[in-house]
Amino acid sequence: MNKVFDSAAAAVADIPDGASIAVSGFGITHSFPSTLIVALRDHGAKGLEVFCNGLGASGHPTAQILAENHQISRLVASFSARPGPITPAEEQILAGEIEFEVVPQGTLVERMRAGGAGIPAFYTPVGVGTAVAEDKPMGEFDGSAYVLERGITTDYALLRAHRADRAGNLQFRGGSRNFNDSFAKAARVAIVEVDEIVEVGELRPDDIDLPGVWVSRIVRSTVRVDPAKLPRKAERGGDSRREYAGKPALSRAEIGRRAAAEIPDGGIVNLGAGLPNQIATWIGGRGVTLHAENGILGYGGFVDIDSADPDLHDAGGNFIDLHDGASFFDSVSSFEIARGKRLDAVVLGAYQVDAAGDLANWAQPGRPGGGIGGAMDLAVGARSVIITMEHVDSRGRPKLVERAEYPITAPGCVDLIVTDLALLRRDRESADGGFVLEEIAAGFTVDEVLEMTDMTVRVPRAPRVMQENW
Known part of the structure; x- marks a missing residue:
């Protein structure tokens, strides 16, 4: 035939x-x-x-x-x-x-x-x-x-x-x-x-x-599409950081570095697009295996467009190289890995996270529909859900809120939040299952962080400094 x-x-x-x-x-x-x-x-x-x-x-x-x-x-x-x-x-x-x-x-x-x-x-x-x-x-x-x-x-x-x-x-x-x-x-x-x-x-x-x-x-x-002509979103560099009241917060790279310390050695991890990708810089030599929704397990770092292979990219469109032992498969298998609890952690960005651990990261008011991508599958399937983001949005509004106003990606899924000002861990053993403010960025006080947090959190007597826990 x-x-x-x-x-x-x-x-x-x-x-x-x-x-x-x-x-x-x-x-x-x-x-x-x-x-x-x-x-x-x-x-x-x-x-x-x-x-x-x-x-x-x-x-x-x-x-x-x-x-x-x-x-x-x-x-x-x-x-x-x-x-x-x-x-x-x-x-x-x-x-x-x-x-x-x-x-x-x-x-x-x-x-x-x-x-x-x-x-x-x-x-x-x-x-x-x-x-x-x-x-x-x-x-x-x-x-x-x-x-x-x-x-x-x-x-x-x-x-x-x-x-x-x-x-x-x-x-x-x-x-x-x-x-x-x-x-x-x-x-x-x-x-x-x-x-x-x-x-x-x-x-x-x-x-x-x-x-x-x-x-x-x-x-x-x-x-055919020439990789060199593909549209590339202008990403803020790892050194980019915000200032609050004239004081510098953690840079994007530093957010990634602190979140990377929470990734288990030898773990299988999925990194969302944007800020979560900063983690890739800090996990070398720890036996961490990276997973991509488009069907790759075991990829490495990002490569320049000049040396890119058009068929080697992660789910965010970044061109990548491969580690020894890497494998390819279809998206059905990729999401079997996610929903089947094979991922030790997924790291995602967010528009909002609320006090109940609800994640909102796929839709914004004024835009039709949105962009769920693989986030819903990853959020319900991973053993641990880590959020990396800046503490407030571009208009200065808190992203940590008592009740999410944006459409929910998955309810009650978030375990850890790493922002440019704080690290908050969810206490699932407590009666309310709320978040504990465990660490704050150097140079900031608890009161300053709480002023930019619209979520009820518990504060230990002496929160640690984020930069001391890379």
Whole structure:
């Protein structure tokens, strides 16, 4: 059987108006099936129901161009909004042109996996106590609450792999496998673009990551994204620090250094994007294994764009190198690691944390939907949840509050908070399960820290100094 099509245009030519389509791709530009997306845009099918992690960045050959061309009527994704300018998709969501359903990343791939396996629904702990669970059936097992999620099947899937043979057997490369497996299995017609097409038999059985039984059509990639041209968010450097009343707080690097001291030697850890990545600098030589939601275990430090391998990146889009023993897998397996309690710790940023340990880090007022990503799965699955953040937001408002006002990521999940002014540890053995102010930054008093804290906390007689506990 020869599944190779001469062009991407021919491969998508029968996609009708109103079709449901799963589109792979990770972050804002990584691993999108750009050749097929451009062909679908040019084909012009309208009223599409699109399933994806996120539509990606504007100005690049990502699924965002389908929104720019007003081809989407319904979007099911983990990201609809990211920091920065409002995208065409967000504008259309606000205008009611696109119906939007936000889905946690791990739930999305599991719903696809279930649909492809003929499983109509399953229960998950992810989303309990959040907006994601609204109007969905609930169940209780062994004393814990779970949300019922429906399996997903689609008419088509647009995917990307490294290599394929003419029978549709696929080989992926690096961290680019992510959603492709589950999306292919859920689709009636899976269309895959690849860097190289070989004859049947040239791929060894051990090299085949996804058998051709799930693949209908193959095309060669002709539209590629140059890593050097990928949009890079301007990150504040590790030396960046705020001042409060003229006194310097901990720098971003110092927040990471103090939080890193709480990571267990030999632990398996997931680092969220942004400030949590500062921890990576301080865990060398301690046997810590880093986990990324896009399907990597055992990556190392960050590399410059000039020497970047486009298929080696973490879930935040940072290009990375690998440690000996590193492994790649799909996002279904990645979230099995998370929900299956294999992570010793996850380190996340936050908009707010409240006195009950509720975490809010995925949505802000005024933006449609938000960006859950893998945070909900990680927060309910890790053995320990550590939050790193600045003590107040950019407008000087406390981020530690009595009751969170922003949408909740996971209730009661936070164990430790490390800010640029303090370290607070949750006392789960106490009656109220509240936080204890264990340490404060050098040069600050307890009263000064509490003035910028809108959360009831317990204060020991003599809190320690953060810089003395690296």
